[in-house]
Amino acid sequence: MSRYDPIEIEAKWQAAWDEAGLFTARRDASKPKYYVLEMFPYPSGRLHMGHVRNYTMGDVIARYKAATGHAVLHPMGFDAFGMPAENAAMASGGHPKDWTYANIDTMVEQMKPLGFSLDWTRMFATCDPEYYGQQQALFLDMLEAGLVDRKPAVVNWDPVDMTVLANEQVIDGKGWRSGAEVEKRELTQWFFKISDMADELLEALGHLDDWPAKVRLMQENWIGMSRGIEIPFHRTDGADPIICYSTRPDTMRGASFIAIAPDHPVSRALENDRPDLADFIEECRRMDTTEAALEKAEKKGVDTGIRVKHPVYEDRELPVWIGNFVLMDYGTGAVFGCPAHDQRDLDFARKYDLPVQNAFYMPGEEVDVGTEALVPAKTEPVMFIDHFAGIETVTSQEAIDATIDWFESKDLGTGQTKYRLRDWGLSRQRYWGCPIPIVYCDTCGVVPEKKDNLPIELPYDNGNEPIDFSIPGNPLDRHPTWRDVPCPSCGAPARRETDTMDTFVDSSWYYARFTAPRAETPTDMDEARYWMNVDQYIGGIEHAILHLLYSRFFARAMIKTGHLPEGAGEPFDALFTQGMVTHAIYKSDAGGRPVFHYPEEVELKDGGAFLKEDGREVEIVPSAKMSKSKNNVVDPQAIVSAFGADTARWFVLSDSPPERDVEWTASGAEAAYKHLSRVWNLSAKIAEMTGDAQGQGDEELMREMHKTIRDVTNGVESFGFNAAIAKLYAFAATLSKSKAGHAAQRDAIMAMAQLMAPMTPHLSEDIWAAQGGEGLCAAAPWPKADPAMLVEASVTMPIQINGKRRDEISVPADMPKEEIEKLVLANEAVVRALDGGQPKKLIVVPGRIVNVVV
RNA sequence: GCCCGCGUGGUGGAAUGGUAGACACAGAGGACUUAAAAUCCUUAGGCCGGAAGGCCGUGCCGGUUCGAGUCCGGCCGCGGGUACCA
Numbered sequence: 044m045s046r047y048d049p050i051e052i053e054a055k056w057q058a059a060w061d062e063a064g065l066f067t068a069r070r071d072a073s074k075p076k077y078y079v080l081e082m083f084p085y086p087s088g089r090l091h092m093g094h095v096r097n098y099t100m101g102d103v104i105a106r107y108k109a110a111t112g113h114a115v116l117h118p119m120g121f122d123a124f125g126m127p128a129e130n131a132a133m134a135s136g137g138h139p140k141d142w143t144y145a146n147i148d149t150m151v152e153q154m155k156p157l158g159f160s161l162d163w164t165r166m167f168a169t170c171d172p173e174y175y176g177q178q179q180a181l182f183l184d185m186l187e188a189g190l191v192d193r194k195p196a197v198v199n200w201d202p203v204d205m206t207v208l209a210n211e212q213v214i215d216g217k218g219w220r221s222g223a224e225v226e227k228r229e230l231t232q233w234f235f236k237i238s239d240m241a242d243e244l245l246e247a248l249g250h251l252d253d254w255p256a257k258v259r260l261m262q263e264n265w266i267g268m269s270r271g272i273e274i275p276f277h278r279t280d281g282a283d284p285i286i287c288y289s290t291r292p293d294t295m296r297g298a299s300f301i302a303i304a305p306d307h308p309v310s311r312a313l314e315n316d317r318p319d320l321a322d323f324i325e326e327c328r329r330m331d332t333t334e335a336a337l338e339k340a341e342k343k344g345v346d347t348g349i350r351v352k353h354p355v356y357e358d359r360e361l362p363v364w365i366g367n368f369v370l371m372d373y374g375t376g377a378v379f380g381c382p383a384h385d386q387r388d389l390d391f392a393r394k395y396d397l398p399v400q401n402a403f404y405m406p407g408e409e410v411d412v413g414t415e416a417l418v419p420a421k422t423e424p425v426m427f428i429d430h431f432a433g434i435e436t437v438t439s440q441e442a443i444d445a446t447i448d449w450f451e452s453k454d455l456g457t458g459q460t461k462y463r464l465r466d467w468g469l470s471r472q473r474y475w476g477c478p479i480p481i482v483y484c485d486t487c488g489v490v491p492e493k494k495d496n497l498p499i500e501l502p503y504d505n506g507n508e509p510i511d512f513s514i515p516g517n518p519l520d521r522h523p524t525w526r527d528v529p530c531p532s533c534g535a536p537a538r539r540e541t542d543t544m545d546t547f548v549d550s551s552w553y554y555a556r557f558t559a560p561r562a563e564t565p566t567d568m569d570e571a572r573y574w575m576n577v578d579q580y581i582g583g584i585e586h587a588i589l590h591l592l593y594s595r596f597f598a599r600a601m602i603k604t605g606h607l608p609e610g611a612g613e614p615f616d617a618l619f620t621q622g623m624v625t626h627a628i629y630k631s632d633a634g635g636r637p638v639f640h641y642p643e644e645v646e647l648k649d650g651g652a653f654l655k656e657d658g659r660e661v662e663i664v665p666s667a668k669m670s671k672s673k674n675n676v677v678d679p680q681a682i683v684s685a686f687g688a689d690t691a692r693w694f695v696l697s698d699s700p701p702e703r704d705v706e707w708t709a710s711g712a713e714a715a716y717k718h719l720s721r722v723w724n725l726s727a728k729i730a731e732m733t734g735d736a737q738g739q740g741d742e743e744l745m746r747e748m749h750k751t752i753r754d755v756t757n758g759v760e761s762f763g764f765n766a767a768i769a770k771l772y773a774f775a776a777t778l779s780k781s782k783a784g785h786a787a788q789r790d791a792i793m794a795m796a797q798l799m800a801p802m803t804p805h806l807s808e809d810i811w812a813a814q815g816g817e818g819l820c821a822a823a824p825w826p827k828a829d830p831a832m833l834v835e836a837s838v839t840m841p842i843q844i845n846g847k848r849r850d851e852i853s854v855p856a857d858m859p860k861e862e863i864e865k866l867v868l869a870n871e872a873v874v875r876a877l878d879g880g881q882p883k884k885l886i887v888v889p890g891r892i893v894n895v896v897v
Numbered sequence: 898g899c900c901c902g903c904g905u906g907g908u909g910g911a912a913u914g915g916u917a918g919a920c921a922c923a924g925a926g927g928a929c930u931u932a933a934a935a936u937c938c939u940u941a942g943g944c945c946g947g948a949a950g951g952c953c954g955u956g957c958c959g960g961u962u963c964g965a966g967u968c969c970g971g972c973c974g975c976g977g978g979u980a981c982c983a
Contacts, residue, residue, distance in 0.1 A: 085983050125983065198981075209981040257901055261978075264900050334979045338898040372980095387898095464980090471981065546983070585977060587901075592980095622903095623977080697921075698909050704976070710922060711909075718921090721936095766911070769920035841916040846964045848916050886963050892915040896963050 047723035049687025049716075049805065056808040057158055065109075065821055066160045068116040070573050077113035078574050079105045080554055080615075082582030082590075083120045086146040086168070087127065090153040093583070093624040095679045096695040096705070100621060100764065101581050102159045103696070103801040107759050109160065110800070110825040116574050118557040119154070119161045121147050123170040124476045125546045126209060132512035139475040139512070140503065143170055153680055157688045158804055160821070165560045169549035174556065175477040176498025177565040178548065183480060183491050184604040185235070192234040193489065196468050197306075199332055200228035204515035207472040210333050220515065227328040232470035232542070233479060237596045241266050241462040244595055253617035255702075258587045265588050267463025272447045273375060274456035276301055276351035279360060285309060285351060288374030288461065292450065293442035294381040296402035296428065299392060301351055302344060302366035304376040310365050313347060320345055320365065327367045342368045342391050354455050366391070372465050382416065389416040403427045406436055467593065469545045474501065474510075474518045476543030484530035484537035493531045499539070517541055550590055551597035554580075554614055555607055565606045572608045580615035583623055584702075591618070619762055622704040624695075686716040689803035693719060696764040696802055718772065719806055722795070725779055726810040729788045738784030747777050748791050749832035755798040756828065764802070771799060789814055794826050842867060843894040844876045852893075860887050867893050 060066065070076070081101035084094055098119075105117040128139035147168055154161075167174050185191050199208040203221035207228075212219045237244075245266045248259045272292045275284035285301060303309055305327035314321045323345045330340060344364040353359040361379070368387065369378060382392035382399040389412065392399055399412055403425040419425050421440040437445070450456035470479065478499045480492035492499060502525045504510055510518045519525060519541040530537035552565070558574040559567035582590075598614040601607040682691045694715040699705035751774040758767025778791050793814050800807035800820050811820035835856050840863070842850045850872040854863055864887055867873055873882075876897050884896035 082983095087983095122983070127982085207981075210979095211982045213981095261901050265978090265980085267900095332981085335898070338979090340898090467980080473981090545981070547981095550983085583977090583983095584902080585983080588978060589980065590983080700910075703903075703910090705909075714922060717936095765909090765920085769911075772920055839916085843915080843964070846915095846962095851916070884963055886915095888915065892964085894915080894963050 047720040053805040071114040074114040077108040078116040088146040099692045106801040118165040121168040123168040172498040179480040196232045206515040234466040237467045272456045279350045292446040294384040297381040297383040298379040299398045300380040301363045304369040304371040307376045383412045386416040470542040479540045481540040487532040551593045584620040690716040697768040736786040741787040744783040749828045753828040
C-alpha cells in the first residue's frame with residue numbers, strides 16, 4: 044500500500060487549482076461577495092510562523108466562504124518601505140530597493156508552497172512606483188481637500204551622525220549607532236489632520252460590532268475625548284493671561300500653582316533672559332520624546348517668577364512653574380495644579396513646598412491630605428467646602444458640570460471638548476519611503492507637484508554612481524541632482540521636498556488598492572463599490588491602535604476625495620486580532636551593544652543556550668514577540684519541506700486559540716503529520732473496501748458525521764479553529780473504529796475531507812479524488828448538517844448536592860421537570876444526604892443540571 | 898507612568914454562570930517485532946485509601962450566586978500599545 048506523500052500531493056493539487064484559476068477573484072452578480080484580507084507582511088526576507096498562522100487563518104475563511112457560495116477576494120502584497128531596508132544597506136552595502144525586491148521574491152517562493160487560496164494576479168508592493176505614485180496623487184487630493192497641514196514638530200536628533208532617529212533607535216536617551224546624547228530638534232513637517240475627525244472616528248466605533256471590544260476600547264481611550272474648561276489666569280504683571288485647560292474644575296478651590304510646558308510660548312519667551320530657566324528647558328529638550336519616558340521621568344519644575352491671580356479667589360496669587368510633565372500637544376500646554384486632589388500635583392507640591400488646600404472632603408471626614416491625594420471617582424459623592432458653585436454634597440461629575448456652567452455664566456472660562464488624539468505627522472527624513480510630492484520655490488513658496496509628473500520616483504543612483512547608504516542621514520538630501528526641479532507653478536529652478544512619507548501611509552489604503560491594483564487612478568470606483576468593505580480583516584493585536592486608526596481615517600479621506608464610494612464608511616467590517624507567535628530571544632553582548640542570535644544558531648542544552656559556532660553561552664530572554672530586530676524568528680520552511688504544507692497549516696491552527704499568543708515549539712508538528720497520515724490511510728482503506736454497502740452502526744456514524752459538520756461549521760465561523768480541529772480528531776477516531784458499511788464510511792470520509800479542506804486543502808483534495816468525488820474538493824459546496832440527525836434521545840444530567848457533583852442520571856431529553864425532581868429525590872446519594880429531611884431548595888435546569896441544597 | 902489584554906495538569910489548551918481538565922503533546926505500561934523504528938491498545942490533576950469513597954484544586958485575597966475558570970472589587974505576575982519598529 045502506498046503512503047501519504049505530502050510533497051507529491053501538494054505540488055499536484057496546487058497545479059490543479061492554478062489550472063482551474065480557482066482563486067482569481069471574479070465579480071459575480073449571482074453571488075454575495077466576500078473580501079478577506081490578512082495584514083500584509085513587511086518583506087523582512089523570511090517567512091515566519093506568525094505569517095503562516097495569520098495567512099492560514101485567512102485561508103480557512105477564504106476557502107470556507109468560497110465553499111458557501113461567495114465570490115471571494117483574497118489578495119496578498121508587501122508593505123515594503125521602511126527602515127530595515129536602509130539599515131541593511133548601511134550594514135552590508137547594496138541598495139534598499141535590491142534588498143527589498145530580493146526579499147519579496149524569497150517570501151513569495153516561501154508562501155506559494157503553503158497552498159493559500161490567494162489571488163496572486165493582484166499582488167503589489169508598496170515600493171512599486173505604480174503604487175506609491177497613486178499614493179502621491181491621493182496626498183495631493185487630500186492636500187486640496189484641506190486634510191493636510193504643515194507645522195513644526197519635534198524629532199530625535201543625533202548630533203554626531205547628524206540625522207533624525209526613530210524612537211526605536213534611541214536607547215536610554217542615546218543614539219543606537221553613535222551613542223551620542225540625543226537632542227530634540229524642531230522641523231517643519233507635513234501632517235494629516237486626523238484630529239479634525241476625532242469625534243467621527245470615536246462615534247463610529249460604536250457601530251463596529253464585529254470588532255473585538257478590546258480594540259474599540261483601546262481606540263476610544265486613544266482618541267480620548269474629555270469634557271473640560273479653558274480658564275484664563277490673569278498675570279499680575281499685566282501680560283496676556285495664561286489659559287489653562289482642566290477636566291476637573293471642581294478642584295479649582297485647591298489650585299495652588301500653574302504649570303506650563305517647557306515649549307509653551309511663555310517658557311520660550313523667558314528662555315533668552317533667564318539662564319536658569321534656559322538650562323531647565325534645555326534639559327527637558329534632551330528627554331526622550333516617547334510618552335512612556337515622559338510619564339516615567341521624575342517630575343521636575345522651576346519657578347518662572349510670574350504670578351497669576353486665582354480667577355475666583357482674587358486675593359490668592361499662584362506661582363507659574365515650568366513643568367517637565369506638561370505636554371504642549373494636549374489642551375493648552377498649561378494646567379493649574381491642585382495638590383489636594385491629584386497625586387502628581389501633590390508629589391510636585393511636596394517636593395517644592397507649595398500649598399495644599401482641599402476643595403472637598405469625603406462626606407463626614409474632614410481630614411486634610413497627607414501624602415495621598417483625595418481623588419474620588421466621578422460617581423462618588425463628595426462634600427464641598429465654600430464652593431463658588433454653591434453646592435454641598437454631590438458627585439464629582441455633578442460638581443464638574445455645575446462648575447463649568449458657573450464659570451461660563453460669569454464669563455470666567457469656556458467649556459471645551461478636547462481630544463487626546465494628535466495630528467498624524469507623516470514626514471520622515473529617510474530615503475526608503477514614498478516621496479512627498481511637494482516643491483519649494485523661492486517665488487511661489489510651497490507648491491504641490493503636478494499630477495502629470497507623478498510618480499515622483501526615488502533615485503536609484505546619484506547620476507553616475509550608486510547612492511551611498513553607509514553614511515547616516517537622508518541620501519535624498521545629499522543627492523547631487525534629484526532635488527533640483529523646475530517649479531510646477533512658475534518654472535523657475537526650485538527644490539523638491541526630500542522627506543518621505545511614514546510607512547503607515549502605505550498601509551492605510553492598500554486594502555482599497557487591491558480592489559483594482561492596476562488602475563490608472565488610486566482606485567476604480569466601480570470595483571471599489573463591488574468589493575469594499577473588507578468583510579474580514581485579520582492581523583496582530585499590536586496594530587490595534589495606529590494602523591487601524593490611520594486606515595479608518597484614510598477610508599474617510601478617500602470618500603471625501605472621491606476615491607471610495609460614500610457607502611464604504613469604515614474600511615474593515617469585521618476584525619479578528621490573532622495572537623502573536625512568540626519565541627525566546629537569544630542575546631549576547633558585544634561591547635555594550637546587544638546582539639541577537641537566530642534560533643538555528645543556538646543549541647539548547649543543560650537548561651542553557653549556547654552558540655553552535657563557538658560554544659559561547661548566550662542569555663535566554665523568555666518568550667517575546669517574534670521580531671526581525673530581535674532575530675527570534677522561526678523558519679517554517681523546515682516544517683514544510685519535512686512534513687508538507689498541510690501539516691504546518693494544521694499545526695498552527697490546532698494547538699492554540701487563534702486570538703491568543705502561542706509559543707512556537709517543534710514538538711507538535713510531528714503529531715500533526717501523524718494524524719494527517721492516519722486520515723490518508725483511513726481514506727485509502729475505505730477506497731479499497733469490499734463487502735456490503737450497509738453495515739452495523741451506519742446510523743450512529745451518520746449521526747456523528749452530522750454533529751461534526753455542525754461543530755466544525757460553528758468553529759470555522761467563530762474563529763474556534765482549535766476546537767473545530769479537536770472535533771475532527773474525535774470524528775477520525777470514531778470513523779476508524781466504525782463497523783459501518785461501505786456507503787456510510789465513504790460518506791463520512793468525504794465529509795471529513797470537506798470539513799478539513801479549509802485547513803488541509805491538499806490532503807482533502809487527494810481524499811476527494813480517491814473516493815471518486817466530483818470535480819475539485821476546493822470547488823465543492825460546503826456540507827450541511829441535517830437537523831433531524833442532531834436530536835438526542837436522552838441526556839445525562841449531573842446531580843449536585845450543595846453545588847458539588849455527587850452523581851448523575853440519564854433521562855429522556857423531553858422528560859418534564861416534575862418527573863426529573865421525583866427521580867432526583869429517589870436518588871441514593873440524595874436520599875443519603877437528606878437523611879430523612881426535606882431539601883431547602885431543589886434546582887432543576889432541564890437538560891443541564893440538578894442541584895439539591897440541604 | 899498610562900491604556901488594553903492574559904494567567905487552568907509536566908506542556909499547548911477545552912468548558913452559552915451548570916459534570917473543570919475535551920482534544921492533543923511529552924510520560925508510564927502493554928501488544929506486534931530477533932531488535933529497533935513505525936503502528937495499535939491502555940493509563941494519567943494532586944493528596945489520603947487495598948477498595949468503595951473522601952478531601953483539595955483554574956495566579957493571590959475577598960464578594961455576588963443554589964452553583965464561579967467564567968460575574969464584581971482589590972492585589973501579584975506576564976504580554977501588547979504608548980504616536981518615527983512594522
